[in-house]
Amino acid sequence: MTNLTPAERFSVMERRLAEGAKRLTLTEAAATTGLSIDEAEAALRELLMRYDCVLQVTENGDLIYDFGPRLHRRDEKSFREYLGEFLELLWKGFVLFFKAWIAVTLVVYFLIFLTILVTSVIVLFFSGDNKRKGRHSRSSDPIRLIYYAARLFAAIFEWGTANSTITYQTDKHGYRYATYQPRATPLLSLDPENAQTKQPPKKGFIASVYDFVFGPPRVTRDPLENQKEIAAYVRQNKGILFVSEIKALTGLDSTPAALLFSDCIGRFQGDIRISDRKLMYGQFDRLLRTAGEHEGKIVYYWDEYEPPYFLTGNTVPMNILIVFLNGFNLLFSLVILSGAFEGALSRFWLGVVPLLFSTIFFAVPLLRLPVVLHREAQRNAENQRRRVMKAIFLNGGRAQTPEQVLSVVNQPGAPEPLSKQVVEDILARLVRDLPGEIRTDAQGQVLYEFPIITLELEEAKRLRAQRQVERNLGKVIFDSRQE
DSSP, rough: OOOOHHHHHHHHHHHHHHHSSSSEEEEHHHHHHHHHHHHHHHHHHHHHHHBOEEEEEEHHHHHHHEEEOOOOOOTOOOHHHHHHHHHHHHHHHHHHHHHHHHHHHHHHHHHHHHHHHHHHHHHHHHHHHHHHHHHHOOGGGGHHHHHHHHHOOOOOOOOOOOEEEEEEEEEETSSSSEEEEEEOOOOOOOOOOHHHHOSSSOOOOHHHHHHHHHHOOOOOOOOTHHHHHHHHHHHHHTTTEOOOHHHHHHOOOOOHHHHHHHHHHHTTTOOEEETTTTTTEEEGGGGGGSSSOOOOOOOOGGOOOOOOOSSSOOHHHHHHHHHHHHHHHHHHEEEHIIIIIIOHHHHIIIIIIIHHHHHHHHHHHHHHHHHHHHHHHHHHHHHHHHHHHHHHHTTTTBOOOOHHHHHHHHHHOOOOOOHHHHHHHHHHHHHTTTEEEEEEEEOOEEEEEHHHHHHHHHHHHHHHHHHOOOOOOOOOOOOTOOO
């Protein structure tokens, strides 16, 4: 009897799929490789994690593994993705270079202003002694002035304009989104109350300068967030998972949701089951075993609104101030280059360099503007899709008229109202993507229904109601700390 290691069994099955048909049953996989049923199933489970695979159920209850026309790795990147990564790398390099240039420029101006500040401190310190004895003027305290000056100087080198604290705000459309708390830096005010306030920090001048050029940072999404939410959902729902529930958690269309389902089967060592109604689902008994740790956070797709895309994220007065300062530099450099001052050295350092810097400073946000507008339009459309999907799932995928969906979407307390035409357009796309059906009833009303969602949600409820789950791990009988 030949005993193969798990790696060897995987290699055998991988070669079989690479050379033969990519659509097969478990018994076919075993018969054509010589592996046992259990060995073939274990190898296929590993393949589910590495390659795209859609799981199919026949009317007789047989399970088919469909790896598509060719083996496609889940982490395989297209030319467009490689190009995007290359362009992103170039952008990061430019951001690093120009932020360094901005920092050097700010340091030069800081030294100029510091000279003025030190002079002012000396004057304040050695004058007005009688007045200082009569009342304490905290705003003229030299130590406090030096403290704020040091903070301002340090802020020049803090290229990250936000800290890791996440807060929530509401955009102009009424969508609540997550955002990073701004990194506060002093501007020109020396009011000591700024340091004592309990209010959330407001973005300072230095951070505003960087965001004017490159835009504010957006909250990054955990690349495994979907998998973590699915695992938490499974643990809270007796270890049972249907593809429609993945759609509700992630907002994915049918094919991506099916691929993620097969990935979870391999990732979390789930078992593929076929219900009495010939519906496929995953059963994840191993995920139910817990030592008492919290099961994790579950947020449905329609409750996770995307944060807006901002050009600068600054207030209008702050943008006006930045435009004025850089515009002054640009104008002054043009005056220098026009021949107002003699000397090649002064023309280069006071003309060419500031002109190039100021031009790039204005050009970058102008070039980013169309990209920001396009992405913001996509974001708003995606948020609208979320609201319509919520109405579909709240009704269990059953037939609804556009008016019924509209009443749910525009219920009191919801974000900006959507028009009937917008809702109908989204419904038409979801019929294709989820998928669903459009039909007309006896009264001539157009109905949108999603029978697959209806069947799977009802079956999930039925299976969970009849399933008893034992979560208790039992008493600890051995502890590695014991001798």
